[in-house]
Amino acid sequence: MNVGPVAVNTSDGTRTLVGGLVAGALIGVPAAAAAAIFESVLHGATTLVWNDVPDWFGWQEPSWWYVVLVPALAGVIVALALRLPGHGGHSPLQGLSMEQAPPINVVSVLAVTLIALAGGIVLGPEAPLLALGLTVGVVAARALRATGPQAMPLALAGAFAAMAGLFGGPLPVLLFFFEAVSASGRVPAAVVGRALLPGFVAAGVGSLVFTGVAGWPGVHEQSLGLPGLPDYPTVHVVDILWSLPVAAIVAVAIASFRPAAAAVAARWSAPVLSRLVVAGLAIGSLAAVFRGLTDRPVDFVLFSGQAASGDYIAEGSAGVLLAVLAFKGAGYLLSLASGFRGGPIFPAISLGCAAGVLGSHVLPGFALTPAAVAGIAAGSAAVSGLPFFGAVLATLLAGSVAAETAPIAILAAVTAWLVGLGANNAWARQGPDHPDVEPDDDQRPDRVVGDEEEVRDRAQHRDRDRADAGPGGLAE
DSSP: OBOOOOOOOTTOOHHHHHHHHHHHHHHHHHHHHHHHHHHHHHHHHHHIIIIIHHHHTTOSSOOHHHHHHHHHHHHHHHHHHTTSTTTTSSOGGGOOBOOOOOTTHHHHHHHHHHHHHHTTOSOBSHHHHHHHHHHHHHHHHHHTTOOGGGHHHHHHHHHHHHHHTTTTSHHHHHHHHHHHHHHHTOSOGGGHHHHHHHHHHHHHHHHHHHHHHTTSTTOOOOOOOOTTOOOOOSOOHHHHHHHHHHHHHHHHHHHHHHHHHHHHHHHOOSBHHHHHHHHHHHHHHHHHHHHHHHOOOGGGTSSOSGGGHHHHHHOOOHHHHHHHHHHHHHHHHHHHHHTOOSBSHHHHHHHHHHHHHHHHHHSTTOOHHHHHHHHHHHHHHHHHSOHHHHHHHHHHHTGGGHHHHHHHHHHHHHHHHHHHHHHHHHHHHHSOOSTTTSOOTTOOTTSBTTOHHHHHHHHHHHHHHHHHTGGGSOOO
């Protein structure tokens, strides 16, 4: 994750600290409200495209040609929307970014990701929600005339609140940002907690906002969940033993998507419009073929996978789950490589869940509940590089069996993190994996991918800018 320059005044007094906490609480309300509006619009657009329109045609399920056409049409519209200021934000190949951008850029970020996600592209809503929250925080910080050390914590407060509902509460969000900011090295360790306190308060207030509007007509909150997990009264040794290799396999697969997609993108020398349309056609075809082979809905392959976790848990066929990993994994790879915008985390979590459930079907004695929890912990830790976040997220999603599955979630997350580091090092030895060979996120939509010399020059220019920025502008 890219973390922008963060400055914290270590000499802040109690009055300044209290003022920051009050400001964080105030920012949490509009940030969470904006996130709820975006999620509701996304849900409405997805329902219109994939439920209402097929109903108008009298279909019980979307026709195969419709499944193929919609993601391709989304590619056409995304290519046009990428011409807006900001070009839709950064590429999901670069993970999530907490670097501030001009507020006007959020328009293109929301437009591009809304079209892509409603069109069935295999990416998540966490990237646009993060950008939206940061924008609300930046605008609020300017309105409060916060400058220097006080501005960045308030910007992060907006991001905290916007993502509180998505991750199921303030605690996973806190771990997510705490690990990301700490790992960046841009905040002194002694003041990390103080820097993130306004955000923590904002996340709590944001959770209250999501709870308060949950029953309102037309409001829809997208959040992770694991419905249908069987009861798990106690930990078994066999589950611990199986969770480790499953986590390692998940980590190798998840950690390979980004460098593999970056390699594809660097060699895919075609205009952005062509890449997006071809990728959309391929993703739609994958979903249609999957449905034809398994007699399962296309939702198993399309979208971020947030809503499909319960279906994966309830799935009784190992063959279907294996097909999910193959077809959804291919769709995820194409979504990353082609230039679509969205978050990379949620599809990885859903693939980890499917892999864990598959493990419970094929590995003797491996219970379903710890298998699913291990898969989610491994997937989230591997894709984000944040093991604490992965373990806490999987544990909280376990609900009533959180206490029993917590040790397995911790072991799976740490194992995945370690194996993911090894996988990343292995990919790095095979070839460069940094911005000078990846598609540049500032690239105009009428350009082609693969102009490595120009991208390298821009990367060097960014490095010089960071060096000139002083201690607050450390390298990524």
